[in-house]
Amino acid sequence: MSIMSYNGGTVLAMAGEECVCIATDLRFGEQMTTVATDKKKVHKVSDKVYVGLAGFSSDARTMLEKIMFRKNLYELRESRKIRPKVLGEMISNLCYQHRFGSYFTEPLVAGLDPDTHKPYICAMDTIGCIASPRDFVAVGTGQEYLLGVCESYWRENMKADELFEATAQSMLSCLERDAASGWGAVVYTITKDKVNVSTIKARMD
Numbered sequence: 001m002s003i004m005s006y007n008g009g010t011v012l013a014m015a016g017e018e019c020v021c022i023a024t025d026l027r028f029g030e031q032m033t034t035v036a037t038d039k040k041k042v043h044k045v046s047d048k049v050y051v052g053l054a055g056f057s058s059d060a061r062t063m064l065e066k067i068m069f070r071k072n073l074y075e076l077r078e079s080r081k082i083r084p085k086v087l088g089e090m091i092s093n094l095c096y097q098h099r100f101g102s103y104f105t106e107p108l109v110a111g112l113d114p115d116t117h118k119p120y121i122c123a124m125d126t127i128g129c130i131a132s133p134r135d136f137v138a139v140g141t142g143q144e145y146l147l148g149v150c151e152s153y154w155r156e157n158m159k160a161d162e163l164f165e166a167t168a169q170s171m172l173s174c175l176e177r178d179a180a181s182g183w184g185a186v187v188y189t190i191t192k193d194k195v196n197v198s199t200i201k202a203r204m205d
Contacts, residue, residue: 003104004055004126006031008180009041010142011052012171013110014154015119015134016163020190022050022110022121023171025142025181025202028057037183045071048190049084049111051091054140055126056104063103066094084111084120088130095128102126106139110190117192136170142178149173160196164189168200175202 008029013022028039042052043064051067053060070090071082082090088109095102108123122132123139131137135154138146153166168187175182182203189196 004106005141005180007055007057008141008178009039009054010138010140010146010171010174010178010181011041011054011108012136012138012146012150012167012174013052013108013121013123014136014150014158014163014167014170015110015121016158016160018112018117018119018192019158019160019163020110020112020119020121021163021167021187022052022108022190023167023185023187024052024054025171025175025183025185027181027183029180032179034183042186042188045087046081046111048114048192048195049082049087049109050188050190051087052108052110052139053105054108055106059103060105063091063094063105063107067091067107070094081114083113084109085113085122087111088120088122088124088132092124092128092130095124095126099127108137108139110188112190112192141180142174145174145177146170160189160191164196164198168198172200172202 123137
């Protein structure tokens with residue numbers, strides 16, 4: 001089994017009209033053994049900026065600490081809130097610095113620009129190569145099950161309610177098929193006014 005799928009887990013982000021959804025499952029495992037059912041894989045970095053970390057759990061934790069350290073330094077130096085695109089570049093640089101002994105985690109960034117409220121989503125591999133499409137990105141063990149379903153659910157200029165429904169249904173479909181992810185999911189719906197956090201039920205086996 002690959003070290004990237006050792007702990008399992010999937011993270012998905014979708015972009016809409018002035019809104020973004022980022023969703024993750026709750027399972028934490030050791031190969032096919034479930035250890036915990038409340039594992040947090042999506043983390044708040046700023047008011048409207050979230051980062052998802054899939055892959056090897058201890059490396060994801062280390063990566064999160066480095067991201068928060070650099071983000072705090074940036075905001076102190078610049079005297080402004082970090083934008084999601086800037087955070088994506090920052091994480092990409094961090095990954096590439098460790099390219100000869102990379103962290104076994106695939107970061108995903110989702111958020112709204114604090115001024116224009118334009119949605120931004122991106123995902124990257126272990127050495128920081130950024131993919132930033134306009135529709136959706138996914139990382140983790142359920143990625144291959146997600147992309148086809150997301151293509152059928154996603155459409156342009158979706159409002160927050162529609163985007164949440166598309167994200168939740170895509171994630172539930174993935175959890176039906178990926179044995180390394182599951183035990184429910186959490187969906188963060190980020191709009192210019194607020195952030196809604198919804199827990200959805202899924203298969204419990």
